Each structure stands twice: as C-alpha cells, then as structure tokens.
Amino acid sequence: MLVLENVGLRYDSGPEVLSDLSFAIEPRSFQYLTGPSGAGKTSMLKLMSLAMRPSRGVVTAFGKNTARSGSRDIPALRQRIGVVFQDFRLLDHLTTFENVALPLRVQGKSEASYAADVKELLRWVGLGERMYAMPPVLSGGEKQRAAIARAVIGQPDLLLADEPTGNVDPQLGRRLLRLFVELNKLGTSIVIATHDVLLMQQFQARRLVLHDRQVQIYD
C-alpha cells in the first residue's frame, strides 16, 4: 500500500532529519509511529501523506512511484489517504458539517449526494448536535472528533493520525482509539503517531519507533 525504500529527508540544505527509512504499510494493518519529541514523527507523516517528497529514496503509494507522479496524479493518491492533524486544521469559516464534507466536495460530489452520510458520521462521533457550529466554538475534543470525521469521510485506504488523543481526556482518548480499531477492522490501514505509552498499551499493534533519524520496527 505504502512502501518507503532508502528514504532520506532534509529541509533545504540542512542535515537529514530522516535517514535510510525502509518499511511498508500493509493493507489493513495497524501501527503506531512513536519516538521521542523531535524524532521526526511529523516529518515522517508528511512523507507518508505525500505532502513532501523525499530528498532521496523512493516512496511508492498504492503501487505508484510518487517521484514520477505529477501534480495531476498526487491529488488522486491523497484522496485515498486520510490525515488527522495534531492541530486539527479545521477551516474556521466553514461549519463542522462543511469541514467534514470537504474531502467529498473537492472530489466534485454534490451536497445532496453526501449530506446524509456526513450527518450520520457526525452523529456517530457525537457531533450530531454541533453540525452547524463553527470550529472556534467547539471544544478541543469536539474539534478532534470533527478532524477525525473529515479524515474518514472519504473512506480512505490509509489513515494517518498525528497525536489524535493528545487533546482529549483519557476516556475520550479510549473511545477514539476504539474508533480507529473499528475502522481498521473495516479495511483501513491505520498509522497513529503518538508518544502516549498508555494509549499503545490499550491496543497492542506494530510499532514504528523513530530514533536517531532512523526507524526500528517492533512487530
């Protein structure tokens, strides 16, 4: 599904922040991406979400070498990847409903075709009563759930979540984890970037541990 081969990443002419990464995210797999703060988790997620191109090496997404994909092909690949940002990145001028529907809107679908699904998903994540609220008035937990709903509404093959439980209380954190587990069981590969050890203990899964610019894998 997503394969990294000898991937290195540097910003401009600086030193490599990630070196010699070689691993694969298999279909229907579940893994944590962990490591100390500053180890490069966010950079790794940027590579995996195709927001950045590697300085060297090859990233293959859904069978396509991303280095050979032009700006016309990348959006189609990105539509198969859902991303939950640590800072949510909801658009403040759109309602919760419109934020969650955004991936479907950019695919050119009409509101009539997706309204029911978006509303159903919003109810499922507990935002049924907050559909028409604007993000600035949502609590941290509500924003987190809206961000997750936006990431999964397009039924992605791969879901990347950056510290998805970092802004919520432990109880909601557990509920969100269960949500990811259920999504995984329904066929979505999950990568959760976290340094929350308690979270990882609640559901045992493969761990990609970033340390000293490289990744170690614990199956």
Place this chain on the structure above:
Amino acid sequence: MTSVSDLDRAAAGRTGHVRPTRVSATGRSRKAPRKPGEERRSILRQGGDDKAPSPIVPARSIAGNALMLVIAIMGCLACLSVGAVTLVDRAASDWSADIGRELTIEVTTSDPSNVEARLEAAAALARVTPGIGSVDIIDEAETRALLEPWLGTLASETAISELPVPRLIALTVSDRSALDLAALQAGLDADAPGATVDDHRLWTDQMARMARAMVLGGLFILALVLSATILCVIFATRAAMAGNKDVVDVLHFVGASHAFIAGQFQRHFLMLGMRGGLIGGVAAIVIFLVFQVWVGARRGAAEAVQVEALIGSPALGLEGYAGCALVVFLIAFLTAATSRITVRRFLRGL
C-alpha cells in the same frame, strides 16, 4: 470500500460504547419504529440543507473592496480611452469623407491682368469634366470673408487683388470613379495657366495619419491600463494565497487538485472583476454623457463650437458603448484568468 453505515453497524456490533447516543432530528430514538427512509428525509429537512455551501476561500479574506476600486478606476480609464478612440476615429472618417467629396481649383494672382478670364476658363473646363457635380467660383467678397478671421478688417479694406491670394473655384465631386484629375490638370495647364487642382490629398493624408496615431495612442493607453490591472490582480492574488495558506494546505491534504484550488480563488476574482469593470464602465459612460450634455447645453459658445468642429457629435454611439461593454468583459476575464494562472504558478512552486 466501506460505507458509513458499515462502520456504524460494525461499531454497534463490536463496541457499543464507542457509538454515542443517536437521536434523530425530530428527537426520536433511533430504535423507535419507523418507515424505511424516514430518518433520511428528516435529516435532509434540517436547517442548512437549502443553503448554498459556503465558499471554501472566504470572501472577506480577499482584499475585495480595495481591489474592486482599483479595477473600477482601471475600467473607467480603459473605457474612456476606448470612447475617445471611437470619437476620434469617427471624426477623422467624417472629415476625410467630407473633404473627399470636394475639390478646389486655385488660380494664382501673380499676373493680376487676366485672373477673371482664367477663372472663367478653368470653371468652363471643370463644368465639362466628367465626374464633377457643381462648379462655384468664389468671388472677391467671399474670398475676403474667408480671410477676415485671419487678416481682420484689413481684408475688407484692401482690394483682394492687391494681395497675393489665389482665387478659388469650389467643385463638388458627383462621381469619383469617372473623375480623371490628371486630365483635368492637363486641361487647366492648357486653358488657364497658373491654375492647379487640389484634391486635398495632403490634408486628408495628414488627417488619416493623425487619426491613426491617436487610435494607436488610445490602444497603447488601453494596453497600459490592462497591464496595470493584471499586475494589481497578481499582487492581490498572492496576498490572498498568503492569507489563506491554511485553507490551501488543508485542500491539498484532502486531495484537491490544483485546478480545484485555483477555481476557488478564481470565482472571487471573477466577481470582483465583473463588479469593478462594470462600475468603471458605467462611470466612463456617465462621463461621456455629461460631456455630451455639456456640449449640448453650451451650443453656440466658443468652447462647444470648437469641440463640435473637432469631433462632431460627442455622443459615443453604438460602437462606443459596445467597446465599453467589451472592455468590462475583458477586465472581468483578465482578472479571473490572471488569478487562476497566479494560483496555479504558486501551487506549482510549493
């Protein structure tokens, strides 16, 4: 691919506590008996469904009013130059057409003894020349009247024969194709030495050159104004992109193509261009109408007479209005296209 309903069923089956309490829009429990499709209909009746979706790029994030004012000013200037070009072009055509219908035979008075005889001979020759309509000898009184604006009372006090002023015969052309000017001149050389036929070609050529120069100048000003508009739109688009970096980032992450993102900006700029261009175009037309009313109201006054003598009627006419409308659409199109190209170049650079 799984649907939301699949997710829901899975969550219900495996992890009851994940799913929050689900209450339909009417407040009825989901488990209450209902007809198939009932809940979906009630969802679609909820507030917000009949609203058009909010623009993804918020209108207020674009320096709208300032840019619209700039576009309006540019549109006004562009329409003024188009209108001025139209007036000058039409006036020049009218002059050329009027002059082209007339000829003049000049009879020199360096030998004053037989001026009248040569005038008569030239007039007689002209009357039998094919293509000539009327032949009218300008007599001394008329000649003096013609000179009076330049020479003042001197012209009326002095016998015209004392001045080295040629006498004129005004001819009108009835059939340009039948007229052979070279033959007429040859006839004049034989019958009335010192008489020359003047078809005002020098004058009309200069007129045409001046009109062409003014039209080119107007088009150059139009090009400058449109270039300035494009530059303003480029700056405004870049500012809008910088101000909406978060929106662009999120759109990228959710898989929006460059064309989609560019389209979101373009729709704002198209509206701005349309509004600004329209305001500018209407303002320019109002200026021309005020000018026209002013000339009409001061009919007979020296300045209005000069304006009318120079450009004829100051009314824009159909082609002037059509030119202004074209400029409005051109500005709207340029604004939208420029913003689209700017956004796409910006995105390619990311």
